[in-house]
Amino acid sequence: MKLLKIGISGVRGIVGETITPQLVMNFACAFGTYINSKPVLMGRDTRISGPMLHSACISALTSTGCDVIDLGICPTPILQYMVKKLRAKGAISITAGHNDIKWNALIFINQEGTYLNTFQGEEVLDIYHLGKFAKASTDKLGRISSANNYSDVYFKNLSKFLDVQTIKKADLKVIIDPCNGAGAKSIDALSQHLNFELVSVNNEPNGFFPHDPEPRPRNAQQVASIIKVIKADVGFILNSDVSRVSLVAENGETLSEEYALPLIASHYLKKTPGAIITNFSTSKMIEDVAQYNNCTIIKTKVGQSHSIQTLIHEDAVMAGEGSGGIAIPEFQPTFDGFLTIGLILEIIAKRKKKISQLIKELPKYHIVKEKIYCPPTKVHSVVNGVKKLYPNQEINDSDGIRVDLDNGWVHIRASVTEPMIRIIAEDKSKEGAQESAEKVINFISSLLK
Amino acid sequence: MKTATSLKISISGVRGIVGDSLTPQLTASFAQAFGTYLGRGVVIVGQDSRKSGTMVKKAVLSGLLSVGCQPIEIGICPIPSIQFLTKQSKAIGAIAVTASHNPKEWNGLKFINEEGLFLNYHQMEEFLDIYHQGEFSLVEAHKYKNPKFEKNPSRPHFKKLLSYFNVDLIRQKKFKVAIDCCNGAGAVLVPQYLDALGCQPILINCVPDGLFAHHPEPLPENIATLCRTVVEEGADVGFVQDADADRLAIVSDKGEPLGEEMTLILASKYVLSKNPGPVVVNLSTSQAIDDIAREFNIPVIRTKIGEINVVEQILAQQGKTAIGGEGNGGVILPGIHPCRDSFTAMGLILEYMATSGKTISELQKEVPKYYMIKDRIEGTQEQAYRLMRQLKKKYWNKGELSLIDGLKIQFDNYWIHIRPSNTEQIIRLIVEAKSQEVAEKIAKQFKKEIGELSKWK
Numbered sequence: 067m068k069l070l071k072i073g074i075s076g077v078r079g080i081v082g083e084t085i086t087p088q089l090v091m092n093f094a095c096a097f098g099t100y101i102n103s104k105p106v107l108m109g110r111d112t113r114i115s116g117p118m119l120h121s122a123c124i125s126a127l128t129s130t131g132c133d134v135i136d137l138g139i140c141p142t143p144i145l146q147y148m149v150k151k152l153r154a155k156g157a158i159s160i161t162a163g164h165n166d167i168k169w170n171a172l173i174f175i176n177q178e179g180t181y182l183n184t185f186q187g188e189e190v191l192d193i194y195h196l197g198k199f200a201k202a203s204t205d206k207l208g209r210i211s212s213a214n215n216y217s218d219v220y221f222k223n224l225s226k227f228l229d230v231q232t233i234k235k236a237d238l239k240v241i242i243d244p245c246n247g248a249g250a251k252s253i254d255a256l257s258q259h260l261n262f263e264l265v266s267v268n269n270e271p272n273g274f275f276p277h278d279p280e281p282r283p284r285n286a287q288q289v290a291s292i293i294k295v296i297k298a299d300v301g302f303i304l305n306s307d308v309s310r311v312s313l314v315a316e317n318g319e320t321l322s323e324e325y326a327l328p329l330i331a332s333h334y335l336k337k338t339p340g341a342i343i344t345n346f347s348t349s350k351m352i353e354d355v356a357q358y359n360n361c362t363i364i365k366t367k368v369g370q371s372h373s374i375q376t377l378i379h380e381d382a383v384m385a386g387e388g389s390g391g392i393a394i395p396e397f398q399p400t401f402d403g404f405l406t407i408g409l410i411l412e413i414i415a416k417r418k419k420k421i422s423q424l425i426k427e428l429p430k431y432h433i434v435k436e437k438i439y440c441p442p443t444k445v446h447s448v449v450n451g452v453k454k455l456y457p458n459q460e461i462n463d464s465d466g467i468r469v470d471l472d473n474g475w476v477h478i479r480a481s482v483t484e485p486m487i488r489i490i491a492e493d494k495s496k497e498g499a500q501e502s503a504e505k506v507i508n509f510i511s512s513l514l515k
Numbered sequence: 516m517k518t519a520t521s522l523k524i525s526i527s528g529v530r531g532i533v534g535d536s537l538t539p540q541l542t543a544s545f546a547q548a549f550g551t552y553l554g555r556g557v558v559i560v561g562q563d564s565r566k567s568g569t570m571v572k573k574a575v576l577s578g579l580l581s582v583g584c585q586p587i588e589i590g591i592c593p594i595p596s597i598q599f600l601t602k603q604s605k606a607i608g609a610i611a612v613t614a615s616h617n618p619k620e621w622n623g624l625k626f627i628n629e630e631g632l633f634l635n636y637h638q639m640e641e642f643l644d645i646y647h648q649g650e651f652s653l654v655e656a657h658k659y660k661n662p663k664f665e666k667n668p669s670r671p672h673f674k675k676l677l678s679y680f681n682v683d684l685i686r687q688k689k690f691k692v693a694i695d696c697c698n699g700a701g702a703v704l705v706p707q708y709l710d711a712l713g714c715q716p717i718l719i720n721c722v723p724d725g726l727f728a729h730h731p732e733p734l735p736e737n738i739a740t741l742c743r744t745v746v747e748e749g750a751d752v753g754f755v756q757d758a759d760a761d762r763l764a765i766v767s768d769k770g771e772p773l774g775e776e777m778t779l780i781l782a783s784k785y786v787l788s789k790n791p792g793p794v795v796v797n798l799s800t801s802q803a804i805d806d807i808a809r810e811f812n813i814p815v816i817r818t819k820i821g822e823i824n825v826v827e828q829i830l831a832q833q834g835k836t837a838i839g840g841e842g843n844g845g846v847i848l849p850g851i852h853p854c855r856d857s858f859t860a861m862g863l864i865l866e867y868m869a870t871s872g873k874t875i876s877e878l879q880k881e882v883p884k885y886y887m888i889k890d891r892i893e894g895t896q897e898q899a900y901r902l903m904r905q906l907k908k909k910y911w912n913k914g915e916l917s918l919i920d921g922l923k924i925q926f927d928n929y930w931i932h933i934r935p936s937n938t939e940q941i942i943r944l945i946v947e948a949k950s951q952e953v954a955e956k957i958a959k960q961f962k963k964e965i966g967e968l969s970k971w972k
Contacts, residue, residue, distance in 0.1 A: 081656035087543035087577040095539070115656040118580035125539040125573035168656050203534035204567045204620050 071482055074187025075371035078162060078171035078483060081115040085170050090122040096194035097158060097174055098130030100186075103200070103208075104155035105133040107148060107175075109140030111161035111248040111306040112273035115170045119160045123172070124210060127158075131202035134210045139271050141248040141308035142173065143402035144220045149179040151219060161248065161307035164280035164389075165483065167273075180378070180399050181371040217252060221259040221404075227397045228408045229416070234261035236415035241265040241298040241314070242407070243289050245279040246272050247306035249403065256404055262411060265296055279305045281312035281390045283320035294318045299414060300421045308403035309370070310390035313410070315422040324349040326406055327386035328428050333413045335359040338396065340383030343373045346468040346477045347490045348388035354429040367465040368479065370401050388433070431474065432496040434503045437486040438510055445480040448513050449487060452478050455509050476502045478510075523623075525937050526639050526821060530614050530623030533567040537622055539574040545624055546578025547653075548646035549610060555583040555654070556607035559600060559627075561592040561668065563613040563700040563759045564723035567622045571612045575624070576662055579610075582652050585660035589668035591723045593700045593760035594625070595856035599672035600665075602631030602852065613700070613759045616732040619725060631852060633823045669704045672858070677711055679851050680862040681869070686713030688869045693717040693750040693766070695741040697731045698724055701760030701857060708858060712865060717748050733757050733764035733844055735772035746770035752864065752875045756857045761822075762844035763857035765864060767876040775844035776801045778860055780882050782846045783838050785867035787811045792837030795828045797821070798923050799932050799945050800842035806883040813837075819920035820934065826853045842887075886954040891941040892965060899935035899942045905968050906933065929957055933965075 070084035071077070077093050079085040098106065106127050110116040116139075127134050135152055137145055142159045149157050155177045162169035174182045174190060182190065193199070202208065240262045244250045250271040257264035267288050268276050277285040281303040289301040293314055301314030312323035328351035331342060335355070342356050345368045356363045364380055366372040370391060377385040377399055386392040391401030394409075414421060440448050449466050462468040466479025466488075474493035481488050489506045493499035522536035523529070529545055531537030550558065558579050562568035568591070579586045587606065589597070594611055601609040607629045614621035626634045626642065634642060645651070692714040696702040702723040709716040719741055720728045729737040733755040745753040745766050753766030764775045780803045783794055791811040796804055797820050808815045816832070818824040822845060829836045829849055839847040845855035846863065868875060894902070903922040910916065915925040921934020921943075929948035936943055944961060948954040 081659070082581070082653040083655075086653060087547070087574070087581050088540045090577070091539045091543060091574070113656065114659045114661065115580075117662050118577050118659065121573040121580070121662075122539065122543065122577035125542070125570050125577060128570045128573075129534075129539050170656065201534045201538070204565070204622075207533065207567055207570050210569060 069484065072191070073371070073482070074184055074191070075181040075369065076171055076173040078165070078169060080168050081118075081170050085115070085119070087118065087122045090119050090172065091126040092197070093172055093194055094123040094126035094158065095130055095199035096190050097156065098127040098132045099193050099200040100190045101132050101156050103131040103202070105135055105153070107135050107137060107145055107152065107154045107157035109137040109142070109145035109157065109159050112139055112246060112250065112271045113162065113167060113170055113306065114273040116160055116273065119170055119172065123158050123160065128208035128210065129202060130200040131206050131208055133208045136210060136212045137216060138212070139248055141252055141403070143308055143398070143400050143404060144217055144252070146175055146179040146400045147220045147223070147398055148213065148216050149175055149177060152213060159307065163307055163309060164278070164305040166278050167275055169483075178399070180374045183371070183375040187371070217255055221255050224397070224404060224408060225259045227405075228260065229412050230260055232415045233411050236418070238262040238300070238411055238414065239265065239296070239298045240411065241267065241289050241293055241296065241301040242304065243267045243286070243302070244269060244304045244308070245277065245306060246270050246274050247279055247304060247308070249304045249308040252308070252404075256407065260408055260411060265298055275306070281305050281310050282323045283312070286312060286314050286320040289314045290318050290320045300410065302407050304403050309401040311403045311406045312390050313421065315425065316420050317422050319422060321425060322433065323390040324351065324388040324433055325425055325428065326390050326410065327388060327392055328352045328355045329413065329424060330392055330406065330409045331355045331384060331386070332428070334384060334394065334409065335361050338383050341380050343377045343380065343382045343385035345373060345387050346462065346465050347479070348386070349431055349433050349492055350475065351429050351431060352386070365464070369482070374399055431492050431494060432499045433490065433492040434499045436489045436503050436507060437481065438489065438507055440485060440487045440510070440514065442485040444514070445485065445487060448510055449478055449480055451513050452506060452509060455506065471502060473498055474502065476506060478506055524643065526636055526823065527633070528623055528625040530617060530621055532620050533570070533622050537571065539570065542571050542574035542624065543578035543581075544649070545646060546575040546610060547582050547651035548642060549608065549626055550579045550582035550584040551651045552642045552645050553584070553607045556585065557605055558584045558586050559589060559597060559604070559606045559609035560586045561589045561597040561609065561611050563594075563611070563725070564591050564698060564702065565614065565619060565622050565725040565758070568612050568725065571622050571624075575610050575612060580659060580662065581654070583654035583658050583660065586662045587665050588662060589665045591700050591703050592668045593704055593858070595761055595852070595854050595858060596669040596672040596704060598627055598631040598854045599675065599852055600668050601627050601629065603671045611759070615759050616757045618730065619727050631854065632826055635823050635827055673704065673708065673711075675851055676708065676858055676862055680712075680866050682712060685865050685869045688713070690714045690752065690865060690868065691717065691748065691750045692865070693719065693741055693744045693748060693753040694721070695719040695738060695753070695755040696721045696723070696760070697756060697758055698722050698726050698728060699731060699756060699758035699760060701756040704760070704858065705756075708861070712862070714865070717744060717750060719744060727758065731758035733762055733775055735774060738764070738766065738772055742766050742770045742772055751868065754861055757844070760857045761855040763846065763860040764844045765875065767879060768874050769876050771876070773879060776803070776842045776887060777879065778844045778864075779840045779842060779846050780804060780807065781867065781878055782840070782860055782863040783807055784882055785863055786838040786848065787813065790837050792835050793832055795825055795832065795836050795839035797825055797841050798917060798920050800840070801885050801887060802930060802947060803883045803885050817917065817919070822855055829853050885947050885949060886951045887945065887947045888954045888958045890944045890958055890962065891936075892944060892962065893940065894935075894942045895940055896935040899933070902942065902965060902968055903933060929953060931957065931961055
């Protein structure tokens with residue numbers, strides 16, 4: 067099966083298989099036609115296939131009459147921030163986020179600097195499917211320009227949003243692994259603006275990924291192995307476009323990517339109470355933190371596009387996913403890894419506690435994330451079939467099926483990138499979580515026989 | 516019969532109208548086919564000065580990267596410099612984003628092999644087969660190459676030109692040279708080149724912004740400003756390049772446009788006087804070349820129309836050819852490289868003036884004078900072939916017939932050449948005679964005869 071995922075927020079696939087210049091051009095032409103001869107920002111992560119998609123997008127966008135402001139290698143949250151600053155009408159970010167090097171993707175950004183919402187995304191897809199793209203004549207072709215010092219603008223505003231003085235006083239030593247992705251070098255600017263001492267690993271924007279660019283414990287080994295030796299206060303692992311972050315504690319413990327959201331929420335909701343948006347796969351920690359602060363939780367389908375759309379619609383104060391993406395609309399309504407790092411440093415500085423201690427204050431759960439192969443034609447019927455396993459429980463089927471159990475929950479959904487079914491189970495005990503997941507996996511195996 | 520008017524895929528490459536047929540998708544497919552044809556390696560990507568150049572170039576880069584090639588972008592660059600660089604470097608080929616002398620709405624691609632030559636007929640066929648089959652050798656992400664940029668792509672070409680010509684002699688003359696680059700790719704090298712030759716340049720339309728101040732073909736009717744400037748400024752000579760700087764036409768010190776045929780005639784006369792050797796030209800090139808060759812007792816070899824046909828014949832002569840080219844102002848000097856090159860032509864003319872101590876109008880008087888008429892008659896290829904069969908039957912014993920490209924008949928004092936166009940639904944008729952009157956009379960006579968023979972109207 068060829069892997070290609072076309073969604074409202076963009077298109078993702080395997081380079082050389084489904085991601086070809088023509089496919090990229092067709093999508094960029096559709097987006098350019100939708101934007102209708104207005105300026106569009108372009109940015110990319112460091113993947114070595116990036117220049118191919120980047121050239122294809124620029125050619126296509128200018129062919130529809132859109133001017134292009136090219137930010138080159140640029141983390142998605144900075145690109146999104148600059149859309150409004152530069153008064154562009156949209157942006158395309160070329161990044162496959164946490165996916166490995168085989169993948170690449172186009173992500174479409176609207177003039178508010180957020181992922182396209184359902185309505186906008188569907189319009190672009192309609193134009194794509196119709197295949198009737200705007201074609202500018204020679205004199206009306208879009209022009210290409212670049213922007214200077216744009217990351218300075220972003221970091222200055224980020225510093226204004228954070229309590230930089232407190233962070234400075236805490237004299238923090240921080241280790242960051244941007245995985246040679248778009249965050250490479252940008253983290254140098256982050257450390258200067260936020261006044262912490264930076265120790266970096268994999269800080270070359272060369273697209274050579276020393277490990278999968280997914281922020282989670284198994285990819286945090288390099289940071290974990292040196293953090294105690296260099297006596298750093300905290301470590302961060304970034305994905306390739308700096309939309310997601312996971313943490314490493316000062317004692318060398320690789321922390322689950324689930325911790326960033328409840329840690330920040332417990333701090334942020336105190337001064338800014340309001341609704342929180344999350345998805346069905348995220349740890350119950352956030353629900354406990356919300357409840358403790360008398361805040362409501364609204365759950366959406368997995369994916370930045372869904373959570374941000376709901377965030378804006380519900381006027382929520384925060385959105386986040388257990389996979390490490392966090393958005394605070396008071397700064398900007400997008401998953402932003404730099405903001406996430408800044409807020410965690412602020413918490414460490416204000417609370418004057420070690421990260422390992424702060425984590426201990428959070429409710430204790432165990433989460434397991436499994437996946438099982440399923441032929442693409444059967445995925446949805448199999449996911450639906452799992453309902454039979456829970457005849458007496460209440461089932462939420464907004465995004466796959468989610469069942470709340472006595473000591474936890476289980477979520478079963480189709481992967482958006484692979485012919486796989488994901489099973490996420492959480493429980494107060496490790497054994498309980500494993501048991502819940504195994505039960506589902508065994509049942510699915512029997513359905514597939 | 517319906518005809519596509521805005522897209523031409525031929526032996527000279529691909530040309531189309533931007534905003535119509537020449538889309539990013541089509542362009543990328545051709546680049547992919549070219550990369551697939553060459554195999555993975557370094558491919559140079561240059562462009563002329565057209566405003567659509569960057570849009571088209573980005574599509575080319577995307578296509579090349581997707582099949583595992585490593586593009587080297589060189590920006591706006593004259594075609595002969597691209598060809599020279601390709602041969603000198605380890606590149607396996609080059610793509611030039613250019614529509615040559617077509618109007619500004621057009622753009623296109625020319626395909627160059629590792630020798631720095633345009634793909635010949637057979638190579639072009641192989642390459643187009645790959646394009647039509649549509650199966651390109653896409654590579655996986657980890658095999659992608661990083662695109663590079665070359666800032667000074669004309670340098671090897673420039674150095675070769677300066678080492679070839681007698682620069683000291685030309686410099687002594689301090690020629691005043693008016694030049695019209697038509698805001699084309701030549702503008703990036705012309706000022707530096709004329710400066711190195713010690714000339715006082717008067718630059719007209721020398722901003723490579725693609726805003727063609729006149730039709731980008733160096734014909735007399737397009738260069739009124741240049742002619743006037745030569746007179747007003749008292750220049751020794753005027754030059755005009757086409758948009759991609761492979762062709763050159765000359766304006767005399769009297770402000771007279773000499774016609775594009777004269778460039779190769781003067782260049783040949785000078786080259787043969789120093790270095791007699793065979794001359795290779797196409798069928799439609801002026802018979803003044805034959806007269807000059809006769810003076811030096813050397814043969815003229817005639818080829819089919821199309822630069823690559825002349826070049827292939829030059830290569831087949833294995834280094835013996837002294838000079839070659841086309842009557843349209845395309846001078847090929849194998850001693851520099853086997854490519855049409857307006858910079859070579861300029862160097863030859865300036866050196867000729869310097870060596871002889873004569874003005875350009877004096878030099879012009881020393882070569883045989885002919886008058887050429889180029890006309891066109893509407894008709895399809897099929898009709899053209901039927902017509903040529905009939906003419907052949909009628910004239911087989913009245914003149915010397917050549918059938919290598921259309922039909923050329925050499926009579927005692929004039930010749931005619933009839934052939935179907937490769938790019939348009941027309942039949943081209945070219946007549947050359949000793950006088951304007953005879954040329955016009957013969958052209959009229961054949962046009963009438965063609966009208967009678969062809970019953971399609």
